[in-house]
Amino acid sequence: MTPILIYGAGGFAREIAWLIERCQNDGQLIEAVGFIDDNTNTHGKTINGLDVFSLTLAIKKFPNARFTVAVGNSQIREYLTKKALGAGLIEISIIHPQTEASRFIEYGQGTVICAGNILTTNIRLGRGVQINLNCTIGHDVLIGDFVTLAPGVRISGCVHIEHGVYIGTGATIINGTLNNPLVIGKGAIIGASACVTRHIPPNAVAVGVPAKFKI
Incomplete structure (x- = not known):
């Protein structure tokens, strides 16, 4: 089972968590394991059963995870993708x-x-x-x-x-x-x-x- 971190913790991030669950129910070996958020006010919270982490803590807790960015804004998504890649994560298509x-x-x-x-x-x-x-x-x-x-x-x-x-x-x-x-x-x-x-x-x-x- 491939663990997936969702970069973002808003409404679309919750939709992506559901998308991953739907893929898993169809037999794909993937599983959402948490949200990443740069907003420190959300760290430690649980959203729809998934914990919210900083990027650093998420990588420490799930070192083998892949990531997807759940942000609709194109420029912000590009920035967060480069940030996650620079931190050593590998992106995944869903x-x-x-x-x-x-x-x-x-x-x-x-x-x-x-x-x-x-x-x-x-x-x-x-x-x-x-x-x-x-x-x-x-x-x-x-x-x-x-x-x-x-x-x-x-x-x-x-x-x-x-x-x-x-x-x-x-x-x-x-x-x-x-x-x-x-x-x-x-x-x-x-x-x-x-x-x-x-x-x-x-x-x-x-x-x-x-x-x-x-x-």
């Missing part, structure tokens, strides 16, 4: 057993895929990607490192999503083409329920239907 996905998917290290997701074919996921509940991802989609998809995101085919993008709940990304994929630039934020129909530049915020952006 994928809900009922995820619908073809065999033509490339998964980056530290991928988290929650319940109800569909990934079709020829899709590449970068490191630390989080795909929340009930998303769909079409063919020929490239998703960069530390991208976050909030619940209910719909991504059509031939879309490139660059490093650190955050896509809000219920957003829709319309398809590009193989020769001209629709690109969402590095660090962009797509608002909830937005409908993206054209390229979004890096670090822009795009909202509305159709989505309009500002930098």
Whole structure:
């Protein structure tokens, strides 16, 4: 049984603990053993049956554990991932057993895929990607490192999503083409329920239907 430490102690961390439990019930040899939190006020507390530790104490107590970062913010997740790796932990991917996905998917290290997701074919996921509940991802989609998809995101085919993008709940990304994929630039934020129909530049915020952006 592989012990897993969950970096984060908020609502999404509790959801990840449930995801790990669901994977375990499906026969995967993994087990959540605790939360890591940089907020000292939570240390020593118990959340949903799991204790909260500092990073140092968690590693001391579970030296062979793997870790996953349960934080939706892309930039914070990248920072915490680097911090945990620097402390000697090894990251693990966690994928809900009922995820619908073809065999033509490339998964980056530290991928988290929650319940109800569909990934079709020829899709590449970068490191630390989080795909929340009930998303769909079409063919020929490239998703960069530390991208976050909030619940209910719909991504059509031939879309490139660059490093650190955050896509809000219920957003829709319309398809590009193989020769001209629709690109969402590095660090962009797509608002909830937005409908993206054209390229979004890096670090822009795009909202509305159709989505309009500002930098």
